Amino acid sequence: MKILSFTTVYPNAAQPGAGVFVRERLRHAARLADVRVVAPVPWFPFGHRITPQTRPRLSSRIESGEMNVLHPRFFSVPGIFKALDGLFLFLSSVAAIRRLKREGFDFDLIDAHFAYPDGLAAILLGFLYRRPVVVTLRGTEIPLSSRLLRRLQIRFVLKRAARIVAVSRSLEDMARRLGAEAEKIVRIPNGVDGETFRPIPMEEARRALGLPAEVKIVVSAGGLCRRKGHHRLVEIWPDVRREVPGAMLFIVGGPTAEGDETETLARMIREGGLESAVRLVGPRPHEEMPLWLSAADLFVLATTNEGSCNVIREALSCGTPVVTTHVGDNAEVVREPACGVLVQPDETSALARAVIEGLTRVWDRERVRSSVASESWDGVAARVADVWRSVADVGGEEVRVLERSQARP
Numbered sequence: 001m002k003i004l005s006f007t008t009v010y011p012n013a014a015q016p017g018a019g020v021f022v023r024e025r026l027r028h029a030a031r032l033a034d035v036r037v038v039a040p041v042p043w044f045p046f047g048h049r050i051t052p053q054t055r056p057r058l059s060s061r062i063e064s065g066e067m068n069v070l071h072p073r074f075f076s077v078p079g080i081f082k083a084l085d086g087l088f089l090f091l092s093s094v095a096a097i098r099r100l101k102r103e104g105f106d107f108d109l110i111d112a113h114f115a116y117p118d119g120l121a122a123i124l125l126g127f128l129y130r131r132p133v134v135v136t137l138r139g140t141e142i143p144l145s146s147r148l149l150r151r152l153q154i155r156f157v158l159k160r161a162a163r164i165v166a167v168s169r170s171l172e173d174m175a176r177r178l179g180a181e182a183e184k185i186v187r188i189p190n191g192v193d194g195e196t197f198r199p200i201p202m203e204e205a206r207r208a209l210g211l212p213a214e215v216k217i218v219v220s221a222g223g224l225c226r227r228k229g230h231h232r233l234v235e236i237w238p239d240v241r242r243e244v245p246g247a248m249l250f251i252v253g254g255p256t257a258e259g260d261e262t263e264t265l266a267r268m269i270r271e272g273g274l275e276s277a278v279r280l281v282g283p284r285p286h287e288e289m290p291l292w293l294s295a296a297d298l299f300v301l302a303t304t305n306e307g308s309c310n311v312i313r314e315a316l317s318c319g320t321p322v323v324t325t326h327v328g329d330n331a332e333v334v335r336e337p338a339c340g341v342l343v344q345p346d347e348t349s350a351l352a353r354a355v356i357e358g359l360t361r362v363w364d365r366e367r368v369r370s371s372v373a374s375e376s377w378d379g380v381a382a383r384v385a386d387v388w389r390s391v392a393d394v395g396g397e398e399v400r401v402l403e404r405s406q407a408r409p
Contacts, residue, residue, distance in 0.1 A: 001033040001385075001392050002105060004097065004131075006122045007113035008089070009257075010039035012071060017254070017283050021138075021190050021310040022113050028191075028381035030067050033388060036105055037069040040093055042076035042085075042257075072096040083149040086120030093121060094128070101129075108392040109134060109162070115141045116150055119157040132162035132391050137171040139307025139328060143227075145178065155179055162391045165384065167308035168329035186387055189329055191377035192313035196287070199319040199369060200294035208291050216247040216359045219296035219320075221289065221311050222303070223256030224265065224280075229302030229325070229345070231261060234268045236352040237278055243356045247277070252292055254283035293318040298358040303327060304345045316340075316372045319365030323354045338364060339371045 005026055009019035019039075026035055074092035076085055100107075110133045112122035119135040126133040135157055144150040158164060158180040166172040166187050175185050206213055218240075222228040230251050241247050255262065262280065269278050284292065289311075293299060299315035299322045306328030313333055315322050322340035324330050334340040341354040 001109075001388055002107045003029075003033045003035045003109060003111050003388055004100070004105070004107035005035055005037045005111040005113070006093070006118055006125070007037070007039055008041070008074075008118050009113065010037060010069070011286075012039065012041065012069075015283075017286060018256070019113075020286050021308075024191070024193065024310075024377050025380055025384065026067060028377040029384055029388075032381060032385040034105075035067050035111075036100060036107070037067050038072065038093060038096055038100075039069055040072050040074040040089060040096075043073035044076055044078060070096050070100070083147075083153075086117035086153055087124075089117045089121035090124040093125065097125060097129070107131060109388060111388065112136065114138050115154045115157045116144055117153075119161070120153050123157050123160050126160075133160070134163045134165060134387060134391055135161040136165040136167065137175060137307065138167055139171065139305060141171065142174055142305055145174065151178070163387050165387060168306075169332070170328060171307055186383075188380060188383045188387075189332070189375070190308040190310050190313065191375050191380035192310070192317045192372055193377055194317050194373060197290050197293070197314040197317040199365060200290060202295060202297075205291045205295035209295055211250075211295055212248070214246075216244050216297050217295060218247065218249045218298045218300050218355065218359070219252060219292050219315075220249065220300050220302070221252040221292065222301060223258060224251075224253050224261045225256050225258035226261055227258060227304050228253070229304060230265055231268060232302040232348055232351060233300060233355075234265060234272065234274065234278055236348060236355065237274055238272060239352045240355050240359070241277060244359045247359060249278045250281050250292070250296075251279070252281045252284050252289070289314060290318055293320050296320050298323060298355065300324065300351075300355055300358075302345070302351055303330075306330060309333070313372050313375060316368055319369040321358055321361075321363045321365075321368050323351070323358050333372070336371065339368050 007022050009022055011018055011023050072093055075088040109131050110122045110126050112119045112135045115135055115137055122133045141154055145154050155178045158175055158178050164175055164180055164185045166185055167189050172185055172187050220230055220233055237249055293315045299320045301324045303325055308329045312322055322334050325345040326342050331342055334342055343350040343354050
């Protein structure tokens with residue numbers, strides 16, 4: 001199979017941590033199909049001055065491991081015109097995809113990640129090139145569907161996609177509510193690379209990172225946007241330290257397209273007198289994350305919305321217990337008390353109690369790791385390839401019938 005994968009969230013030279021979960025699925029699926037990636041990046045005149053962290057300047061072509069990746073620029077107007085992103089993304093990607101076809105990559109289907117704007121652009125590209133489209137729902141669709149124009153466009157995508165992959169049960173339910181046919185939906189959660197994310201002795205991991213050996217450490221990781229809830233952890237940290245003296249919080253992550261809370265978090269830390277207790281580490285290379293997760297006594301993510309959160313699986317795979325919220329498929333991953341604690345996203349006092357409990361409890365880290373031992377990216381990729389295969393077979397036949405009918409006098 002020849003698969004054109006289309007996404008605006010993918011690691012690049014300026015944002016190496018963006019969309020690692022997309023890359024991992026495709027990297028493993030590339031062993032089962034010929035995969036090319038088109039990962040457009042937003043562009044707007046003077047946009048680099050407006051949001052420099054989220055509008056990277058990149059070359060148009062990057063060779064990345066097993067896959068060839070194109071990064072065409074797409075016209076993206078900040079503010080109220082974001083509802084036009086799907087259309088601009090389509091128009092800006094036609095030339096890059098036409099070049100791929102000229103080079104001999106006559107793809108069987110388009111594999112799109114996120115329903116908007118990526119999915120809308122992919123559906124329009126599917127119309128143009130007469131190819132079926134598989135759309136993966138990853139979590140941003142839930143807040144976006146609360147806005148009328150985005151909801152109408154997402155509904156359009158769901159009705160016209162050949163198949164819909166939902167990474168969590170909540171996204172599967174959302175797709176049905178927005179009119180997707182139940183038989184088109186398949187639920188395939190994210191996976192974890194158990195070879196990379198494995199337990200490292202805590203002392204060794206802390207020594208490698210220059211972290212103190214004797215104190216209790218919490219790590220939180222994710223983009224510094226409001227949704228990830230890092231501000232809630234800073235807010236409760238004085239309460240945590242009263243019960244667990246000397247406890248430290250390390251927040252790993254940087255700005256994202258959703259926002260940049262760096263200054264807000266830094267101000268909260270200063271105003272709370274927490275400079276010695278809370279550190280903003282910034283974005284770190286993906287290959288360094290096993291050290292951070294193994295160095296932690298507890299991993300905490302106070303997120304308010306997720307699809308299928310990779311870093312939670314990675315923490316568990318490192319043997320680190322987790323405190324997180326009842327969103328996305330978190331309850332399906334942290335599915336037993338031996339692995340962690342779940343709280344509601346809006347219950348700040350419950351979050352503080354859960355963190356304190358997590359830091360004062362004795363955990364069986366081997367049991368924590370075993371809870372995700374079977375959730376490999378290879379297994380995920382095999383299931384996705386099955387979806388591609390079924391759609392490519394049906395879609396290819398439909399295209400051949402159409403082309404034959406149009407060729408008749």
